[in-house]
Amino acid sequence: MVRSNAEVAALLQEYADLLAITGGDAFKARAYEKAARAIDGFPTDVAGLDTKGLQEIPNVGKSIAEKIVEFLHTGQVSIVEEARAEIPAGVRELITIPGLGPRKALILHQELGISSVAELLDALDDERLRDLKGFGEKTEANIRHGIALLQQAGGRILLGAAMEAAEQVIAALSEVTGCRRCTYAGSLRRMRETIGDIDILVAAEHSAPFMEAFAALPNTAEVIVQGEKKTSIRTTKGLQVDLRVLPPAAWGAGLLYFTGSKAHNIRIRELAVRHKLKLSEYGLFHTETGRNLASRTEESVYARLGLPWIPPTLREDRGEVAAALRNALPELVTEADIRGDLHTHTDLTDGVASLADMVDAAAARGYTYYAVTDHAPDMAMQQMTDAKMLAQREQLRQLNGKYRKLHLLHGTELNIGPDGEVDWPAEFLAGFDLCVASVHSHFNQSRDQLTKRLVRACENPHVKIIGHPTTRLIGKRPGIDADFDAVFAACARTGTALEINAHPERLDLNDEDILRAKRHGVKFAVNTDAHATTHLPYMRYGVGTAQRGWLTKDDVINAWPLPRLRRFLAQGRSA
Known part of the structure; x- marks a missing residue:
């Protein structure tokens, strides 16, 4: 059965965006964003919870819980419908453009009467945006790039969403009498970062039972074509799924x-x-x-x-x-090779699960080691302090003795500032087992500034991993414009690993960047950047991306035994 969490989270996030567009209460919008993130990462299907049960979820109060129950019972929420009615559909479409947030969408509508992507393109061609406060030539270029990303994405969906849909179909068809084998194929099996159509294959002597069962799946909105060898459906979410039944011998x-x-x-x-x-x-x-x-x-x-x-x-x-x-194919890293996750968060900052719950989930995955890397203080919204971080370190040490096979590492995700500086001074950073450093803001600096910023972070002896290096969000935000060959060379020189962020919205670095970085001699860390226990299984997508970059387990530091990893993390820290 499909979990309702993703749909509920999307609705709450949409309402937060609608509030932002209309200039509504910023604190209220933030509350709905937090609730959306909490619902999305909650391990239990919220469809089975009542108002009281929903309020047990972090950041979900009574008012939001009541709206979730309303949505689960009726398929809509009255205040969301009212907010939608206040805003032209085209303006809501504008906020889907990567790089154009609700505030700028509202300005475009109020000042220029723009309410569609087509009208926005006309305004760009006429250079009408340049006189607006907060807009300029660089903003125009970013918006054009965002529109191109939106158009390029077309009807494609993220790898994680496609995998979830495919596995639901496979589970249903595998129960049909006569099924010898059933799996997904196509770009999903190749672990492409976005998927157009999903291809499902069944091995069976007779195809008719499978075609009938496939067409009758609960999420089928339309049967596009139904035949003896192939049937295609469109799901209620607009995704095309193709089924082919093959003779077992073929x-x-x-x-x-x-x-x-x-x-x-x-x-x-x-x-x-x-x-x-x-x-x-x-x-x-x-x-x-x-x-x-x-x-x-x-x-x-x-x-x-x-x-x-x-x-x-x-x-x-x-x-x-x-x-x-030439018999020269690499022995690719597999998910079974991964010994631990080196970039994760808890509810101490912007995660939605406690430290104990995250560690329990890591132990259940059979990891040898696991790092907790909550945000450092420069991410002001997370309200981190030295005392909070030291208290977490002590809590982690106490938990360490609970697990016989799992060794816990205390780390942090540092913010790489505009000049390449990171949050804490060297003496405080020396107390961490590892430091991940990431860019979280000032994405529109010049190419030279961004390159120097990343290189400087690599040269910090306490930084051992650069997190989500290009900062991209697939289909939402383009990667930063830095000279990444210079960054890759700096990583190889300083012994700094590059992250392959396994979250399906990131997959950053992507496969082509991995291939380039590997030629420079860089090592990599495949991490989930988990903000909930349900995010830890994203590791499969990071490993798939690493495989697409031709990586072996020797290339991936969290496929190494703990002693070798510790030597890598300690390298250069006395500098």
Whole structure:
């Protein structure tokens, strides 16, 4: 069953945005934002809670709880509907543009009468934004870039949302009598950061029961096409899902074919042709005799072409076939290799779970070590103090003895200021097991300023990981404009790891940046940046992104044994 938390959180966040657009109470808007984050990270489905139960969730008071119950019972909330009615739909569309927040959307509507993306583009072409307070040429360029990001995203959804939808379909179809195998394919199996359509494959002797069950799924809004070999539906959230039923004997060939990518498949088919063979979704066939030479498993198809099995995350035609022919494919890092998470938060700052709950969840994942890295004081809204951080350190030390196999590390996420300075002085930083440093503001500095800012942070001997290095939010905020080759070189020189932030909205660094950074000799940390216990499983998406960047466990510091990790963290700290 689909958890209601995401839908409730989206509604609360929308209301916070609507309040911001209309110039409503800023404290009220902030309260709804906090509640949205708390609901999204709450481990239990809120659909099963009453008003009293909802108030047990951090940052959810009686008023918000009552509105959640109203939404769960009726599908809407009266005050949200009223707020929507006050604002033209086009203005609400404006706030979806990356880099254009509610305040600027309101100014554009009030001052220039803009209420759609098309009208905004016309205003940009006419240079009408430049006379508005808070706008200028750089703002215009950022808005244009945001519109381009919005248009580029089209109907694509984030990896995490696509995975959740696919696994719900797989769970349902796997229960149908006659199902031999069922899985997802396509760009989802390749762990692309955004997904267009979801491809589901079933191996079975008879397709009709699966096509009928698929079309009748609870979240089906429309059956686009229904046939013997393929059925396509559109879900209630507008996502297209395609189902193909394959004969069990053709499973491997079909899985290879429908996983793609298109460029990888072309490369494989070219190799087949050179061997006088023909590859299709039903098997690898001898061109002259038509005999099926391999089809049951992907491994057998690749082997018949003289190749080892190529992991799906590498199948982008970026040299993987040539490497396979040389027997030079990397042994990719896997989720099982990850020994711990080195960037997480608690409710001491902006997390929604207690320290004890986060540690319990980490222990349940079988980690060897786990770092708590709450925000430092320069993030003023988090109200961190030296005393609070030291008290947490003591609490962590007391918890350390509770777990036989899990070693707890006390860290912090520092803020990289506009000049590259970080929050605490060196003597205070020396007390942490590790420091993650991240950019959280001043995204529009010049390329030279941003580059120097990041390089300076790398040169701080107490900073061992640069968190979410480009700061991007997929489809919402572009990455900062820095010379990242210079940053990568600085990381390699100073022994500073770069984070692969596993949150589906970030996946930062992305695969192409990872490939570039690896050529500089950089090491990486795959972290979840978890703000709730439900975020810890995001590790799978970070590992998938690391695989797309051709990383091995030797490249990833939190795949190392604790003694080796400790040596890395201690390196240079006496400087």
